[in-house]
Amino acid sequence: MERDYIISWKAAGISLGLLLILATALVKPLGVSTQFVVSDAVVAHKVAPKYAESNTYLSKYGEKQDWGIGYGWVLVLGMFVGGGITSALLRKRQPEQDKGSMPPMWQERFGDSMTRRYVAAFGGGVLLLFGARLAGGCTSGHMIAGVPQLAISSFIFAVTAFGAAILMAKFLYRSGPEA
């Protein structure tokens, strides 16, 4: 069988665990979802400064002095750069079915419409960040970084997020295809 991965889950999992330890030792644990609010706050402070100042949530981020851009924000910027460089260098090694904007599994279940895929991706993104901000973290902040700190909130998040995602995935693919 043709190799259908670039590096194994073992290699990726161990490196990710070590990276978390490094980040926790040097600055603080990993996290991503807060930076969506920081980015929003930066724009909001420019476009609608009055609203941004009066909103109790936005005003906590994107302070006028530094616009809230710090360690966390450059980390997410780094993710984009690191992912971009690696994918440019190793594109040939990436399994064919993982390339492009139309996943074959989705296509088989929901058809060829790119619009449908993009609408779902967008709507899913809205729910993702609304949920992550309500919960105070996402897969990185709560699961990868929060559970290793044995935080009770992160255990609650891991169980509810995985539970809901599994039920939703089972529902979406109730009539196949094989994964």
Added chain:
Amino acid sequence: MSTLIIGFFIGCAFGAILYLGGATSYRRILGTLRLKDMWIIKLMGTAIGVGTLGVYLLDLGGLANMSIKPAYVWGVAIGGIVFGIGWAISGFCPGTCVVGASEGKKDAMFTLLGGLVGALLFSMAYPYIEKGLIQNANFGSITLESVLGVSGIYLAMAMSAGLLGLIFFVLKDRYE
């Protein structure tokens, strides 16, 4: 300033690992959520298993910069459910949509845009839900260590061993 440089390089490594490990792959994410291809749960479980022991070893030496998120039960649980639904629909999470966008996946770019909108909607909703979902039933920054009154390193050793054992020796790679 140096914190920013460190953050940038940690981010680069994070993005590279997610790409190389297939975490931006819809096939892998949905495979795991459909409980068929266990790749992503094994990747995450391994990271958590290694990370838990490492973080508490650091803590033992007083070197861990912990950041414990507060346990406001309703907000975290409802947020987790909303997040999970979005995860299954998009096939991305907030970190992997950034990396997916960086490799040129247009669906990931739409998830990223949706995420910015979702975070803005949450900011707008915040004043109305703060009292009921975040201040209510908020137990603060509690951990398994503080709740059980057992030293964290023992719990971490037990959890790492249990989790890694489960992932390496019990869970299969695939279920039909």
